[in-house]
Every structure is written in structure tokens, then in C-alpha cells.
Amino acid sequence: MTNILAINAGSSSLKFKLFLHDENKEEAINLVSKGTISEITSESSSFSAKIISSDTKTTKSLQTITHEKAFNHIISYLLETIIKSKDQIKYIVHRVVHGATETQEFILRSDPTTPRALSKLDSLSELAPLHNHVSVLIIKSCLKELPNSTNYAFFDTLFHQSIPPHVYTYALPFEKAKQKRIRKYGFHGISHSYVTKIAANYLxxxxxxxxxxxxxxxxxxxxxxxxxxxxxxxxxxxxxxxxxxxxxxxxxxxxxxxxxxxxxxxxxxxxxxxxxxxxxxxxxxxxxxxxxxxxxxxxxxxxxxxxxxxxxxxxxxxxxxxxxxxxxxxxxxxxxxxxxxxxxxxxxxxxxxxxxxxxxxxxxxxxxxxxxxxxxxxxxxxxxxxxxxxxxxxxxxxxxxxxxxxxxxxxxxxxxxxxxxxxxxxxxxxxxx
The missing domain is CATH 3.30.420.40 (ATPase, nucleotide binding domain)
Known part of the structure; x- marks a missing residue:
């Protein structure tokens, strides 16, 4: 049985879901816990979470915190309620808003190649200033607090890489726009991918x-x-x-x-x-x-x-x-x-x-x-x-x-x-x- 932590970082919020996966059964995925820290960096920050099996709910007001401290709070909650050690979390998946034209997810571990990969993600923050830098901060916290876990960054832009050139190209000076990476990328790709798969299965x-x-x-x-x-x-x-x-x-x-x-x-x-x-x-x-x-x-x-x-x-x-x-x-x-x-x-x-x-x-x-x-x-x-x-x-x-x-x-x-x-x-x- 494998614990997988899913992190969804917003500009002023941090959502998490903890899943338990039976590696002997590919589709056996159970939601164990979920929660949100909202209004991060404000004086009205709050934490809410629940354990699915018992429907046990936790709500708590927090002092003004950063995204890094919000992540630490989530890990503390999981240690107090569900897991016995950080090493029980084998994988962490992150929703990252902007991946430019990346055609696959990033795999991030505590190794020498990671700073370069994070730098690449952070370089896209000019295109998504409310989101990408926050995601990088959270990934850095994961690498620090859970060094034995493997992090996967999934991009909202990835699903839209199939859009043809005549759709994603803007009518701007061509060479200059290409140099500055100005084109349609599209977002909410993870959501659009999920709901259309679910709909196809239903139909x-x-x-x-x-x-x-x-x-x-x-x-x-x-x-x-x-x-x-x-x-x-x-x-x-x-x-x-x-x-x-x-x-x-x-x-x-x-x-x-x-x-x-x-x-x-x-x-x-x-x-x-x-x-x-x-x-x-x-x-x-x-x-x-x-x-x-x-x-x-x-x-x-x-x-x-x-x-x-x-x-x-x-x-x-x-x-x-x-x-x-x-x-x-x-x-x-x-x-x-x-x-x-x-x-x-x-x-x-x-x-x-x-x-x-x-x-x-x-x-x-x-x-x-x-x-x-x-x-x-x-x-x-x-x-x-x-x-x-x-x-x-x-x-x-x-x-x-x-x-x-x-x-x-x-x-x-x-x-x-x-x-x-x-x-x-x-x-x-x-x-x-």
C-alpha cells in the first residue's frame, strides 16, 4: 500500500489530498484525507481538513503564514492523524499552472539535477506570476521536509500541447513572438482531461x-x-x-x-x-x-x-x-x-x-x-x-x-x-x- 500526497497550490491557498494506492491493483485508489489552507499571507488564514473513513473534521484559524509554513502545517496534521512518519509518503504530485511547451511531467528528487529543473519552472513565473513561483516554493519545501519522497510536477498546459499551430499562434511579429514564447498555451488542462475521461466512461x-x-x-x-x-x-x-x-x-x-x-x-x-x-x-x-x-x-x-x-x-x-x-x-x-x-x-x-x-x-x-x-x-x-x-x-x-x-x-x-x-x-x- 502506497501513500500518495497530491498538492494543489493557488496564489493564496493550498489544497491537499492524501490517497492510498494498492500497488497490486492498478485502479485501487482510495482517498484518505483532504483539506485546504485558505487566505494564506492574510490575517484571516484558516485550515480545514477531514479524514474520509470517519468523517472526522478539523477546522482551525491560523496566524498570517507563508505557503511554506502552510505546507509544514499540512504535514504536521497528517503526522498527528494518519501517518506515523514522513517516509510513509512515497510520492507527491503537484499541479503546476504553467509548463510552457513541456510535453511530459517533471520528476523531482533530492539530487543535483533538481535545482536546474526548479529554476526552469521558476523562469515561467513571468507568465503565471500568481501561481508558478508558489508551486516552486512548495516543491522546495517538499524536498526539504520529505527528502525520501519522489515529486512529480504535472502541468495545466500539458493537455493542450496537441493544439495545432494555426490555433496557438497569435497574429504578431512572428520571430519576435517566438523568441519571447508568446503563444496560446491554455490552462485547466488537468481538469479538462479528467472530466472528459469520466464522461467517456459514463457514456x-x-x-x-x-x-x-x-x-x-x-x-x-x-x-x-x-x-x-x-x-x-x-x-x-x-x-x-x-x-x-x-x-x-x-x-x-x-x-x-x-x-x-x-x-x-x-x-x-x-x-x-x-x-x-x-x-x-x-x-x-x-x-x-x-x-x-x-x-x-x-x-x-x-x-x-x-x-x-x-x-x-x-x-x-x-x-x-x-x-x-x-x-x-x-x-x-x-x-x-x-x-x-x-x-x-x-x-x-x-x-x-x-x-x-x-x-x-x-x-x-x-x-x-x-x-x-x-x-x-x-x-x-x-x-x-x-x-x-x-x-x-x-x-x-x-x-x-x-x-x-x-x-x-x-x-x-x-x-x-x-x-x-x-x-x-x-x-x-x-x-x-
């Missing part, structure tokens, strides 16, 4: 067959759409950075590039951010506005999509707040369905399923219904209201796929799949060891 079709086609909607505070054919990404909405494509909680999504210069006279100036991770990279005023002050937050002052839908239906609020919440909701739906239409054409129709996933995709029944109503003209069925309203309950019962439509004609289905990036990394690891 009883071969994920790798060219007739298997999915449009995957990973909708959360960061959101992206992906067109998947034969188990390969052929297009996705995020680009050089996670900023391109759909709007998010605080990101603008795709806009006219000139808009930012009309919005802010200081857009060209580099200013040191108040965020500790960003201080090293000196984001321009433009990048700060587009990444932190735009999206849902910029439109209506709310960054949580659940709060936006509540505001729409809350009659006690002022009319202006409701109208701006409705505008935000409608903008998000509009951008989503525009990409669905585009990818429907790119995949040449006959879509196996439209997949909703991510925090919003899995939890917003209003959004799912609005989107499917708009794309009915493409052959997607409308949602069954009862099924759509009971998605969360189905997940709580242990289902990882919920079909929210009654399929009466045509091929396409509408599914909600609970994403699990940590399990996808573990699955990929087991396939390699």
Missing part, C-alpha cells in the same frame, strides 16, 4: 476515438472552455496567460487590447503589487486591473457567482445592484455560448456531450439552464429541471457524473462532472510507475 465510449467529441466548460473563479476530440485538446479559450477567454471572478477575459489604455493612463507603468508573490514581478498597472479588478468584481462589485445569482433574485436590494448583477450573469452566459458555438463548428458537430464542471459549473443550476437554453439550436437538449436542481445532492451521494437532460433525440448529452484534478494527477502517476 460507454472510447475517449481516444476520433468520433468522441466533448465541449468541456470549466467554470469557476477562473473559467475556460475546451474542445476535445479523440482524447486531445484541439482548442481552448485561455491563452498566453489565464487572462484570455471567459471573464472570471476578477479577470476581464478577452477584450479589445486597446481598452485598457483608454481606461487607465498609468497602464504602461510598472507598479509593485501589494500581493507578496507579485512583488518580485512588478506587474504593470494594466495587468493588475485586468487580473484583480475586472471580471465579475469589476462589473457588479461581487466576485462570488453564487452571490450574483442571489442578488438577481433578492427583491430587497436596490434596483441598480440587481441590474448590474443581471448584466454580469448575462455577459458570462453570452461569452460561454459564443465559445460553444465556435467549438461546435471546429469539432464539426456530432458532439458526444456538453460538460459543466468547476465551482460554478457544478453548483449554479441557473447558469446551466441558461446556457443550455441558448445552445438548443445546436442539437443540445434542454435540461430536466428536477435533475438540474438535484446535482449537488447526487454528488453528495457519491455520483461523479450527473446527466441533467432527458435524451430524446440526437447524439449530444448534457452532463455535470465533479472535477478532481488531484485524482487525475494520481491516475497519471500510477500509469507511469
Amino acid at each position: 460507454g465510449i472510447d475517449w481516444n476515438d476520433d468520433d468522441t467529441k466533448f465541449i468541456s466548460l470549466h467554470l469557476g473563479s477562473g473559467a475556460s472552455v475546451c474542445a476535445v476530440k479523440g482524447g486531445k485538446s484541439i482548442n481552448t479559450t485561455m491563452g498566453l496567460t489565464p487572462l484570455e477567454g471567459l471573464p472570471g471572478a476578477t479577470r476581464s477575459g478577452s477584450i479589445d487590447p486597446s481598452a485598457i489604455f483608454h481606461l487607465s493612463s498609468k497602464a504602461r507603468k510598472c507598479e509593485e503589487s501589494h500581493h507578496s508573490v507579485e512583488k518580485q514581478f512588478h506587474l504593470t498597472e494594466a495587468e493588475s486591473i485586468l487580473n484583480h479588478d475586472s471580471g465579475f468584481k469589476g462589473l457588479c462589485g461581487l466576485s462570488n457567482f453564487g452571490d450574483i445569482t442571489k442578488s438577481i433574485h433578492n427583491a430587497t436590494e436596490g434596483n441598480e445592484n440587481q441590474e448590474r448583477a443581471k448584466l454580469t450573469f448575462n455577459i458570462f452566459v453570452n461569452r460561454i455560448v459564443n465559445y460553444i458555438g465556435s467549438y461546435f463548428v471546429e469539432l464539426e458537430g456530432n458532439i458526444s456531450a456538453l460538460i459543466f464542471t468547476g465551482g460554478i459549473g457544478e453548483n449554479s443550476k441557473e447558469l446551466r439552464e441558461s446556457v443550455t437554453d441558448k445552445v438548443e439550436c445546436l442539437g443540445f437538449p434542454k435540461v430536466d429541471k428536477e435533475k438540474n436542481e438535484n446535482v449537488e445532492g447526487s454528488f453528495k451521494k457519491g455520483d461523479d457524473v450527473v446527466e441533467i437532460s432527458n435524451r430524446t433525440k440526437g447524439k449530444s448529452r448534457v452532463l455535470v462532472v465533479e472535477t478532481n484534478e488531484e485524482k487525475e494527477m494520481v491516475n497519471q502517476l500510477i500509469a507511469k510507475i
